[in-house]
Amino acid sequence: MNVVIVGRGRVGRGLASALQGTEHPSVLIPGHAFDADAVTKADVIVLAVPDAAIATCAEHIAAVGNRDASILHCAGARGVDELIACRKAGFPVGVMHPLASFSDAPKGPSFEGVAFVIAGDAGAVGSAATIARSIGAVPLTAPIHGPAYHAVASLVANGAAALVNAAVPALEQLGLTRQQSEHALGALLGTVAENVREVGVPRALTGPIMRGDAQTVAAHRAALGESAPLTAQAYEAVVPLILRCATDLGLSSAQAQAIARALE
Template identity: 35%
Template structure:
């Protein structure tokens, strides 16, 4: 016998996020009744993460579900919501959730206009689209937004999927998402560029060189208050303009890495100056050593 309050869940867009969240809700004993997917990758995810769940077109998924996960790309959410509304697929009392970090519930205006209850729930985690994600989501923050009377539903769903709900106003979601992208995606870019530089020097396993240092640096930064520079190390916070100049010279011809190095070194210098790690004269020397961009 099913637990009380269990919902019929439909997934529109069984990409890396949708299929995993559907599997998490299934583990919480909700009934995943349908999923949509077109690509071979999506169909394979449904088969692997949601075995036995029928594949239907988006309209049929919505009509079959009490809770719809609208897990399509950010720029498609409003259009898909509107298209389904034009087909009369949404109904009163239905719950519809999108998982964009940037957008609020305004993206689901057409579903709301048809009487559906709209929520935005974004897990602050990177997804592989495999069962590995079910473990990685445990304890992750889930940014939840929606009308105040509906927030307890969003919070309960986040908890059932293994997350820790973080309530955000719709208007704050773009800044929240920018912070996550800058702190996670851009770190991957920087590490990838650093690995490329080491590989060009003939170092066969750049990850072994970078790993301990990167982990220690990130762990230290995560333990500090925003804007703190206690754990910040390196030539910029030492005021070592000569080393910075040597780095710039060594990176000439590697335009992407040089551009990123200059931008992040300037930001580091700003942080070090405001945190009292370097003085105005050292700051000026660092900026001069970085030289002109372009």
Template identity: 30%
Template sequence: MKIGIVGAGRLGSAFGLYATRRGAEEVGYYSRTQASTVAAASLVGDVGRVYTDVASLIRESDWIVLTVPDDEIPEVVQKLAEEGDVEGKLVFHMSGAASSEVLLPMKQIGAHTASLHPLQSFADGCSGADKLETTVFGIEGEVAAVSVLEEWLTAAKNRYFIITATQKPLYHAAAAVVSNGLTGVVDFALHLMAAAGIEEKTALSALLPLIEGTVQNIQEKGVAEALTGPIARGDIGTIVRHTEAIAGQAPQLLENYQMLGRLTLATACQSQLRDPKRIARLQELLSE
């Protein structure tokens, strides 16, 4: 199997290396910049190939994979449809939010189209390829294309699930909340630490074990039972101290604290917090 990848960024580099570990006999790259194309092809070793024109990549590939930014996909698809013969080839993009419908120009000229999204974040190609070994994928697209990707992921021992084009934006929103939202929450916590006079590097090294422990608890007990802390206990006095201190020393952070508190309260009410009076008082404190 020969794979042609359009886009040589972190995701394209990681997927190409992962594909070589899964038996791809050749992984070719085409990108806007020669330097990134060469770097990505070099990463996969002897099976890597650099393409300077996309028509050649299309002609010589069995699978054509788009790993360009989401906003660029329509333009790239149109160019691919004009440049080469994709009859019978598998064409898929790896965007989380866009569906395979964006590949319609390719489908209309005979390609089998899908989207394949890894529920993962990528810092670089090498570590990304390692992460892909255990990543869960979301697949969406036409039946023939989905079947090929299902078979491939099953052989690779990767878990996956199949979604529809309508479901995909919600699915991706959930992924963004967990990955990007968590990063934002950690940054918010670091601002609170800074307001308390604790330097960022020290604060982060202290918070990371707490984050890791929380993730482990969620994995072992589920979200509702893993929740700990003052809101889960209905500890009104502690929340009062929190809000008063933030209002007095870092008022610009209070709104976010209250917003996150309301989300936490909704989780606490699923199983741990049952006292109506405490719930009402906490709702009041987190809405003032």
């Protein structure tokens, strides 16, 4: 299966890198300089372009592409209707959204175990599932793409990164370097992710709030308030969410109130 990836941004580069060495060779082309020759030879065309450019790219493909090729876009916030021009021209179309974090690191993310949320016409869904499995990802067929779904993905991925950004200064104040802090907290997040996969939520929650330890929570707040006000602000902002999770685990009303008082 010959895969053409349109768009050399983070997602396009990450997918192309992952497909290297698989039985599905990929060609990475820029979205701003449309390569009609590459498109006509493709079995699958993956649009990894900005959301606003998807419909325009679809129009170009509809005019020159191989009608047997599956057309996929990677935008979690947009549905399959972005590819209406290709669908009208007879192409099978779909959405393939990797539920992964793509940074600007030279090496793309590992897709092992990553959910690829896919939807669309049967042929396109089949192509997306084949791509996902070839790089170790898990295809999840569900027509849920749109703003609400994408907001959830953004909340988890961006929220985790933002919390680490708020926490790093506190570790630097304690004597770690920024790099040491980032590596340590990144590994910590990895264990949280593993717990979420293995036991789910709320059972993945750990720590003093889950145990109802108001004294330790008060000590946390005092220590951070003195040395790292940004970290203290982040801590206080997420406590209500942690309390709700802990309550679902069985934290009593009295324990929850004691923790809330510790932050007053």
